[in-house]
Amino acid sequence: MAATTETPFTGASAKGPFTTTPSATDPYTYQVGFGNRFATEALPHALPQGCNTPQKCKYDLFSEQLNGTPFISPRASLLHAWFYRIRPSVAHKPFKKMPKNPDLEATFSPLNPNVDFTPQDLGWSKFELPQQSESVDFVQGLKTIAGYGDPTLKEGIAVHIYLANTPMKKKSFCNNDGDMLILPQEGRLDIQTEFGKMMVRPGELVVIQAGIRFTVGLPDGVGRGYIQEIYGAHYELPELGPIGSNGMALPRDFEIPVASFEVDQSTWEMVVKLAGELFVYEQDHTPYDVVAWHGNYAPYKYAMEKFISSATVDRDQSDPSIYCVLTAKSKIPGVSLSDFLVFTPKWCVTRNTFRPPYYHRNVATELMGMMYGQWAGSATQLEPGGLTYEPSYMPHGESYSRWKEATTVDLQPQRIGEGAMAFMMHISAHMGLTKFALERSGTLQPIPEDTWDGFHASFLNHLEEAKSGLESCK
Incomplete structure (x- = not known):
């Protein structure tokens, strides 16, 4: 019998870097990896090789750099991107100042009459969407809840909500005050940026850094959600410490847009936020004419259900x-x-442990919201689309009935948080609350005077035992 010769399998090579696959709810493609340096082009050879500013770019494009950090920042923290676009951003009409939005704040000094500080914990029910008779887009629907610091000092934070019922049309927004972490709670956001397009659904977050232009569409007709805006800093992944190499939010699960451009020579309205004030100018072309880009200063999104929770598995x-x-x-x-913390479904298996959040007084201010589902806590009224506020150093915890149940129940492995997603902004400073939050929102919950009534000091049932214990110590 003649011997057969098998052809060895030599494998195959990838045709390009990994990108995601579009779906029925998200038609776009993304690159992946937190903090990576990306290179993407919508036309072949649009990216120059060996330099950033050739004498003449392919297709007669203009080169333009966007910096997120100073030129002389350490290489490890340097953030910037190079655009190759049809027209430079500088080609526009002069600025005009827009009328003051009374619900938008950026400075949170006690000297600001539109801001109040209080040690009282508070809650807001679901913030109401605009009436159908109104036409409110993302920028018009921005409303500040709380914050501290000042963007002119590049230190601080602002927490907003957005309430919208119409897409931005021929209109772009650029926030020069800080990076925005946006959390849709109702309705997807179809976001077009200079870097490309992103579809962001409830359960996902998107970060759009300072200086980046973007337009928000509402494919589901309405949009409600939360925004955390940071001044003078950029978001990073937390250190893993003893957790090791893996866990929490994995860098490969962050998605970044690919280059996408349009040829549009109609009039566009460009809105810029600076020190909490809005300015506007016109230009005779779309801002979304970037044919190619490279760098590491780019917007990204993350599906929070992918978060890998760590847990205590004994006590x-x-x-x-x-x-x-x-x-x-x-x-x-x-x-x-x-x-920024997220609470997703998990197993609770601890033994001889008080499982609800322990009573505590925290140096940080806690602002908590919810995407969907039900919150198990009994001492706070948190619902999807609402907020709770627990100020720095002030005590908070569960009701007496919850405490009594938690200290007497038979502890078994338990799946908690199924079908729910909540988040917390753990903020290291005293937060000023706006007049909108305290007076005009219409959703501030009344403060019940009897919430903490009925706490029985069970220690009083053990006075004789305590007395005997003291006697034995003599």
């Missing part, structure tokens, strides 16, 4: 920092400007 409980998705540094070494 006691961990601090909520183990739920941190993104963090931003303050100017104080070792102190975060804000930690």
Whole structure:
């Protein structure tokens, strides 16, 4: 019998870097990886090789750099991107100042009469969408809830909500005050940026950094959600410490747009936010004419259900920092400007442990919201589309009935948070609340005077035992 000769299998080579596949709810393609340096082109050879500013770019494009950090920042923290676009951004009409939005704030000094500080914990029910008779887009629907610091000092934070019922049309927005972490709660956001397009659904977050232009469409007809805006810093992944190489938010799960451009010579309205004020100018072409770009200063999105929770698997409980998705540094070494935490379904298996959140007084201010589902806590009224506020150093915790149940129940492995997603902004400073939040929102919950009534000091049932114990110590 003649011997057969098998042809060895030599494998195949990838045709390009990994990109995601479009779906029925998200028609766009994304690159992946947090903090990577990307290179993407919508036309072949649009990216120059070996330099950033050739004498003449392919297709007669204009080269333009966007910096997110100073030129002389350490290489490890340097953030910038190079655009190759049909027209440079500088080609526009003069600025005009827009009328003041009374619900938008950026400065949170006690001297600002539109801001109040209070040690009282508070809650807001679901913020109401605009009436159908109104036409409100993303920019018009921005409303500030709380914050601290000042963008002119490049230190601080602002928390907003957005309430919209119409897409932005021939209109672009650029926030020069800080990076925006946007959390849709109702309705997807179809976001077009200079870097490309992103579809962001409830359960996902999107970060659009300072200086980046974007337009928000509403494919589901309405949009409600939360925004955390940071001044003078950028979001980073938290350190993993003893968790090791993997866990929490994985860098490969962050999605970044690919280059996408349009040829449009109609009039566009460009809105810029600076120190909380809005300015506008016109230009005779679309801002979304970037044919190619490269760099590491780019918007990104992340599906929060992909978060990998760590857990205590024997006794006691961990601090909520183990739920941190993104963090931003303050100017104080070792102190975060804000930690953004997400709470997704998990198993609770601890033994001989008080499983609900322990009673505590925290140096950080906690602002908590919800995407969907039900919150198990009984001492706060948190619902999807609403907020709770627990100020720095003030005590908070569960009701007496919840405490009694948690200290007597038979502890078994338990799946908690199924079908729910909540988040917390863990902010390292005192937060000023706006007049909109305290007076005009229409959703501020009344403060019940009897919430903490009925706490029985069970220690009083053990006075004789305590007395005997003291006697035995003599």
